[in-house]
Amino acid sequence: MLVVTDLAKTYPTGDRALRGVSFSVEGHDAVFIIGSSGAGKSTLLRCLNRLIEPDRGSVRLDGQEITTLTGPALRQARRRMAMIFQEFNLVERLTVMENVLSGRLGSVSLWQAWRRRFPAEDVEAAYRTLARVGLEGFENKRADALSGGQRQRVGIARALVQRPRMLLVDEPTSSLDPRTSEAVMRLIVELAAEDGIPALVNIHDVPLARLFARRVLGMRAGEIVYDGGPSGLTAEALERIYGAAPAAAEPVP
């Protein structure tokens, strides 16, 4: 269970990316965060696992305060909040198996990591997870030899192999075509449900959010302005999140 209270972040440039965000996620539902670019969605996810340091506020995962952790304790907390990225962020020159096993880096020694000698149960888990994401037999391919959809599947496998307590998913489909987007989104939601963990998903694509979400958070200018089911996303609610629709005379970009 994740409880976020009054989380705020102002960048050195003066951009107030988060202005006191509070929400909680219980059970194992997928929560979709929508909002325009620059609304603070990516900053929010990265403040949860402290890839970005929040200025104030509290993040509690299963009762543990994350914002005050340091060193190994912080790294363990990161392992429990696995992240999936917009640009997949696979290590291009490594094999698929190395990319998946890198999800275990928080739990093995540097020497084991260097020699690629991961514990047998980690290797077994990696094979199993590759099968779950539909990439059986891909373990020895290099990550840069895969298609976009396949890469994101490796990214999902890397996240699941961390045995996380929740998934932080940052625009997972923005670099994919519409059909692949839907397949990848479905895979994330289904696998998270199978593992009984919640997923916090940033997304641009409102129809995709409607399709998969049980709950939607709408962000605008660093604040949560909508919190409810997808059916509540009326024209009025969308205007609150995205601002007024462009006038008819203006060409839509």
Next chain:
Amino acid sequence: MSTLARTWRRPSIWPRPWLGPVAWLAFAAFLAWNVVSLEMNPERVARGLSRLGTVAAGAFPPDFSRGGLLLSGIVESIEMATLSTLFGVLLGIPVAVLAARNVVPGALYAGGRGVITLGRTFHELIVAILFVKAVGFGPLAGVLTLTLNSVGFFGKLLAEQIETIDRGQIEAIRSTGAGRGAVLLYAVLPQVLPRVIGLTIYQWDIHLRQSTIIGIVGAGGIGATLYNAFSRYDYDFVLAILLVIVGIVLVGEAVSALARRWVQ
């Protein structure tokens, strides 16, 4: 007929239009003064050229009769180049990591840059003189010289490569809970490995060249033999040495080109 009132000129890079001619004049004056103060005398150049002819005449045919001396000098140069490349790369990799702004905190970064600057400040001949004073004549001084030189060269180029890598891959590995060491191994190293290999070969190639020259100040290798031959006016032996150096550099170039093609 309509009047075309508008004209266009490319905006000048000079804040005032008259600054351009003034700057060019000042530069020309500086060049002229250099010629005068350094006594660039055409007559002396002409005399020197004819003396060069005498040297050239004395050099033919090249004398390969002292093959043993030649061979041992060349082998020593190659050994020096190889060993100093190995040491230089082993030291240069950690220095490069410390000197890459995107992977270490500010204080360490300053230290890493400092080491690189130190390694690059002086020409290898000056460094060689210092090491010859410190550890005496011979290849040890040469190896130390070239090692220091590669920490600067290799460290700088690798650090710059590290600074251009994809941050997303670092972010992803950090998000798994990996520590600093694991981030270096899994996110940084794979991205720069081809460059490490390419630079190592290039460094060896450069060291091969440099090892033929630092012998002149007593730091081992074929350079010492070359210097002795010059001072004894054995111009035919000098030519033999120079031809062998040309050969070895060409071979080095070929090996390095082949190896780099293999890395791509």
